[in-house]
Amino acid sequence: MVSKNKIVTDGDPLAFVLAPPPNETEEQRQIRLAAEAEAKRISDAIDEELQRQAKAEKRGPKPVKILLLGQSESGKSTTLKNFQLMNTPKAFRAERASWRSVVHLNVVRSIRAILEAIADAQMHQASLNNNSPIRTHPPELVHSPSMSSLGSRYRHPPLTAEHLKLKLRLSPLIQVEEALIRKLTPEGSGEFEATQLRANGSHADRARALDKEVAVNSQFAWKGMLSRVLNRNSLDSLEPTDPDDPARILQACADDMITLWRDPTIRKMLRAQGIRLEDMPGFFLDSLERVTHPKYVPTDDDILRARLKTLGVSEHRFTIKEGYSGAVARDLRIFDVGGHRSLVLAEDETVNRLEDSVLLWKSICSNPLLGKTNLILFLNKIDIFRAKLEAGILFGQYIISYGGRPNDYDSTSSYMRRKFGQIHKEYSPQARKFYCHFTSVTETKSTSEVLVNIQEMIIMSNLQSIALTG
Ligand SMILES: Nc1nc2c(ncn2[C@@H]2O[C@H](COP(=O)(O)OP(=O)(O)OP(=O)(O)O)[C@@H](O)[C@H]2O)c(=O)[nH]1
Numbered sequence: 092m093v094s095k096n097k098i099v100t101d102g103d104p105l106a107f108v109l110a111p112p113p114n115e116t117e118e119q120r121q122i123r124l125a126a127e128a129e130a131k132r133i134s135d136a137i138d139e140e141l142q143r144q145a146k147a148e149k150r151g152p153k154p155v156k157i158l159l160l161g162q163s164e165s166g167k168s169t170t171l172k173n174f175q176l177m178n179t180p181k182a183f184r185a186e187r188a189s190w191r192s193v194v195h196l197n198v199v200r201s202i203r204a205i206l207e208a209i210a211d212a213q214m215h216q217a218s219l220n221n222n223s224p225i226r227t228h229p230p231e232l233v234h235s236p237s238m239s240s241l242g243s244r245y246r247h248p249p250l251t252a253e254h255l256k257l258k259l260r261l262s263p264l265i266q267v268e269e270a271l272i273r274k275l276t277p278e279g280s281g282e283f284e285a286t287q288l289r290a291n292g293s294h295a296d297r298a299r300a301l302d303k304e305v306a307v308n309s310q311f312a313w314k315g316m317l318s319r320v321l322n323r324n325s326l327d328s329l330e331p332t333d334p335d336d337p338a339r340i341l342q343a344c345a346d347d348m349i350t351l352w353r354d355p356t357i358r359k360m361l362r363a364q365g366i367r368l369e370d371m372p373g374f375f376l377d378s379l380e381r382v383t384h385p386k387y388v389p390t391d392d393d394i395l396r397a398r399l400k401t402l403g404v405s406e407h408r409f410t411i412k413e414g415y416s417g418a419v420a421r422d423l424r425i426f427d428v429g430g431h432r433s434l435v436l437a438e439d440e441t442v443n444r445l446e447d448s449v450l451l452w453k454s455i456c457s458n459p460l461l462g463k464t465n466l467i468l469f470l471n472k473i474d475i476f477r478a479k480l481e482a483g484i485l486f487g488q489y490i491i492s493y494g495g496r497p498n499d500y501d502s503t504s505s506y507m508r509r510k511f512g513q514i515h516k517e518y519s520p521q522a523r524k525f526y527c528h529f530t531s532v533t534e535t536k537s538t539s540e541v542l543v544n545i546q547e548m549i550i551m552s553n554l555q556s557i558a559l560t561g
């Protein structure tokens with residue numbers, strides 16, 4: 092006997108999958124048909140909405156698309172945050188609470204880097220004290236500048252029992268890190284990624300501490316999720332009640348973290364190991380008291396300084412007012428691309444970042460897919476560049492073609508603008524204008540001036556699509 096529901100699928104796998112179950116009762120059949128009708132209704136409604144949107148887009152001016160391209164850590168997401176702060180400040184500020192966990196994660200990461208550096212120095216001290224085979228000199232000589240055989244890595248005052256006690260007391264922070272990562276990246280939404288060793292940071296422990304980073308998939312609404320959890324209470328009552336809450340443990344460790352970071356021996360030890368936490372993204376150790384306070388809510392500045400690596404591509408929509416009268420609205424679509432994974436932007440950690448930027452700029456300028464696109468170059472982190480010049484670092488030592496020309500900001504920045512401009516001219520498939528800005532996108536005031544200019548320029552020159560590179 093053949094069941095009334097039996098369908099001949101002729102080997103078609105799709106028809107087979109969609110076929111009703113062979114022993115379906117009448118009641119089950121009714122439920123299935125109702126579900127199918129509902130699914131069709133939703134699908135038709137989506138199609139209708141898409142068609143409506145497509146028609147509306149055809150009628151109105153085309154949205155302006157901005158694609159943010161650049162190396163990982165170059166400041167793309169921070170640039171996007173500036174666009175949000177400028178165009179949708181309420182929405183930007185509504186997400187404040189969500190950034191608290193990111194700031195906490197950044198703090199824990201910095202402390203972990205110090206703890207790993209202590210472990211490294213401790214191992215070295217122990218090997219000297221134990222008279223192990225690697226001991227080649229009496230311990231009292233270790234800090235002598237003449238100890239070239241050991242390099243300068245351990246040339247600092249010895250760590251004391253107090254330092255080791257501090258290290259022990261701060262060890263619960265490792266669990267806090269894990270808890271925060273779980274909070275930010277529930278299964279499938281992100282990843283904890285070990286990137287390659289940096290060229291100048293060859294020590295394995297240090298690389299482990301500094302190069303492992305949490306990345307959040309841009310498709311995942313982590314901000315919404317965290318806001319919902321936090322907004323159940325109001326922003327004023329963020330105080331955690333659960334003793335295992337990461338924020339609570341962080342608060343309990345605050346005094347020890349402050350003592351550790353202020354300790355002169357620890358500072359010398361970090362210097363000797365070549366670790367400059369204050370220059371790294373997501374540095375909050377100078378604000379420990381404030382950011383570990385139970386009622387801490389990140390400021391605009393904190394949000395811009397917080398570091399969270401992007402995975403994948405995310406799209407953000409804004410409406411900007413056209414012309415000085417502001418009468419007509421124009422849609423802006425900004426695409427933020429995670430810099431680390433993208434094939435176009437494959438990075439080589441052994442290459443100097445400025446050199447890498449030049450290579451990336453060449454490939455973007457010559458890319459035929461972007462041939463008709465206007466490019467705006469952001470030479471970002473100019474604050475760090477200035478600080479390096481002021482610290483006496485010679486530009487010509489890294490950019491050989493610069494030679495012995497003056498090492499001041501004006502001369503070096505003009506040189507860079509000229510070089511990037513030449514590449515733009517030489518590699519573009521067809522002539523286009525060169526737009527270039529020196530930026531520090533963690534500074535909202537100067538950045539908003541640049542972005543206002545760009546938005547005006549987009550509207551005035553009626554550009555169809557734009558790529559921004561940081
Ligand atoms: N000092 C300084 N820090 C900056 C500047 N721009 C960005 N940063 C910091 O650098 C870190 C990296 O910035 P992001 O915007 O996350 O970099 P990204 O290009 O989105 O990186 P990926 O998501 O990995 O591709 C963040 O902690 C920022 O606060 C700047 O101009 N100056």
Ligand SMILES: [Mg+2]
Pocket residue numbers: 167168169399400401427428429430
């Ligand atoms: Mg990013």
